[in-house]
Amino acid sequence: MKPLKIIGSITIRCFLLICLLTATAYFAFKNYWFSVAFLLSLVTISLVEFINLVRLYLQYYQKIIQSILHDDFSLDLKESKFKIHNETLKLYKKIKAEKQLNDSKEILYHQLLNATSSGFLILKKTEDDRKILFMNQHFQFIFGIPRSTSWKYLRKFIPKFCDTFEQFNFDEIKSTFTIEIQGEERQTYIVQNSKTVIANETYDIIILDSIQRVIDSTEKDAWMNVMKVIAHEIINSLTPIASLASTTKLYFEADKLTPDDYADIRLSLDTIMNRSIHLQKFVDQYRQLTMLPDPVKTEVNIQKLIGEVYYVFQYELEEKNIDFVYDTSQVTIVNADRIQLEQVIINLLKNAIYSVAQENIRVIRVNIKEHTNRLQIIFEDSGALIDEAIVSKIFLPFYTTRKNGAGIGLTLSKNIIEAHNGYLYYKQSDNIKQFVIVFKS
Numbered sequence: 218m219k220p221l222k223i224i225g226s227i228t229i230r231c232f233l234l235i236c237l238l239t240a241t242a243y244f245a246f247k248n249y250w251f252s253v254a255f256l257l258s259l260v261t262i263s264l265v266e267f268i269n270l271v272r273l274y275l276q277y278y279q280k281i282i283q284s285i286l287h288d289d290f291s292l293d294l295k296e297s298k299f300k301i302h303n304e305t306l307k308l309y310k311k312i313k314a315e316k317q318l319n320d321s322k323e324i325l326y327h328q329l330l331n332a333t334s335s336g337f338l339i340l341k342k343t344e345d346d347r348k349i350l351f352m353n354q355h356f357q358f359i360f361g362i363p364r365s366t367s368w369k370y371l372r373k374f375i376p377k378f379c380d381t382f383e384q385f386n387f388d389e390i391k392s393t394f395t396i397e398i399q400g401e402e403r404q405t406y407i408v409q410n411s412k413t414v415i416a417n418e419t420y421d422i423i424i425l426d427s428i429q430r431v432i433d434s435t436e437k438d439a440w441m442n443v444m445k446v447i448a449h450e451i452i453n454s455l456t457p458i459a460s461l462a463s464t465t466k467l468y469f470e471a472d473k474l475t476p477d478d479y480a481d482i483r484l485s486l487d488t489i490m491n492r493s494i495h496l497q498k499f500v501d502q503y504r505q506l507t508m509l510p511d512p513v514k515t516e517v518n519i520q521k522l523i524g525e526v527y528y529v530f531q532y533e534l535e536e537k538n539i540d541f542v543y544d545t546s547q548v549t550i551v552n553a554d555r556i557q558l559e560q561v562i563i564n565l566l567k568n569a570i571y572s573v574a575q576e577n578i579r580v581i582r583v584n585i586k587e588h589t590n591r592l593q594i595i596f597e598d599s600g601a602l603i604d605e606a607i608v609s610k611i612f613l614p615f616y617t618t619r620k621n622g623a624g625i626g627l628t629l630s631k632n633i634i635e636a637h638n639g640y641l642y643y644k645q646s647d648n649i650k651q652f653v654i655v656f657k658s
Contacts, residue, residue: 226270227267230267237260241256284309335426336425337351338423340421347368347387348366349366356425390409390410391410393407464485511636512554515552517552517555520543522558525559526562530570534581539573558637561629564627572600581599584597593653603650611627612631634654639654641653
């Protein structure tokens with residue numbers, strides 16, 4: 218019932234009570250005691266009915282409020298005589314529908330998290346402990362533990378895991394730890410904690426994953442991509458070879474060959490030879506990647522080596538109006554294989570030349586930065602940024618966006634630097650793109 222109707226109902230009853238009491242007082246003043254007795258009985262009945270009405274209203278709203286406060290939406294209010302145009306009942310039904318929707322979402326989220334191959338743990342901070350709101354099945358499987366709701370209880374089963382977070386006071390961390398579970402071989406896991414605050418409540422979301430699984434998955438994806446490229450190259454060569462060989466065989470099976478037939482045979486044999494040479498070159502490139510010799514390290518002057526490579530490309534750089542900038546004021550020595558490192562610098566420089574060749578501003582910079590235990594050689598150019606969709610593929614063997622590219626330059630460079638216990642990576646931001654070589658001291 219709308220508030221105005223409730224107020225109106227109460228007002229009418231109050232008015233009737235006032236009228237009855239006024240009439241009772243009037244008849245009492247006139248000493249009409251029979252009428253006074255009758256009116257007093259009406260007053261009593263009206264008062265009892267009024268109190269009962271108020272009590273019903275209060276009970277009704279109290280039930281709804283209590284059910285909302287305690288998340289108990291089992292009340293059956295269909296037969297309530299107050300349901301018509303009742304705003305409180307509408308609020309109750311709205312909250313009930315939202316609660317059912319949230320419960321459905323929570324079930325769905327739990328199913329999704331249980332289906333993942335990583336361990337998930339969601340904690341809520343309390344005064345003296347952390348309450349476990351969710352623990353997925355994979356987390357239980359990794360440690361072979363029962364489902365629990367208390368961090369202190371969990372600590373009894375996996376103290377080393379809990380120590381990892383307690384020593385950092387549950388700050389946001391990403392770390393690794395090695396454990397031996399149920400007498401099996403030791404395994405190393407990545408653990409990550411993300412902290413969030415919602416409605417003044419602190420929550421921790423912990424993700425646990427096996428390093429070996431991540432490595433295996435990454436290696437599998439990489440090899441699948443490599444095999445696609447290899448299969449593509451081999452099929453592109455073998456398909457025309459097989460087709461032309463079959464066609465040539467038909468020519469020789471003919472009774473008589475014309476001059477045009479000889480010309481077609483010669484063209485077919487030339488094509489077969491060219492595709493065979495291409496396939497041989499492809500195999501040689503693959504062998505170059507997979508059979509990289511161990512580096513023979515000597516002391517190498519980086520600035521001097523960059524200068525020597527620059528002189529090799531000086532004519533091409535000037536012809537294409539490309540500014541090449543590098544610092545010659547210092548001397549930086551690195552322990553490396555000079556020939557292999559020179560090949561890396563050549564590959565990165567050729568890559569930069571191709572990148573800036575069609576740009577209005579054509580600049581290539583090489584910066585050298587020394588840190589406490591790191592040496593960085595940074596190749597930066599003014600070319601267009603690489604599409605984010607292919608950034609993850611640029612170091613993939615035989616992957617190239619160039620028309621005549623082989624797709625091994627960056628892969629070979631990466632392999633060479635890694636053979637020196639360093640690493641090569643690419644980064645771009647704010648219209649700046651860089652290939653960075655890092656040597657560990």
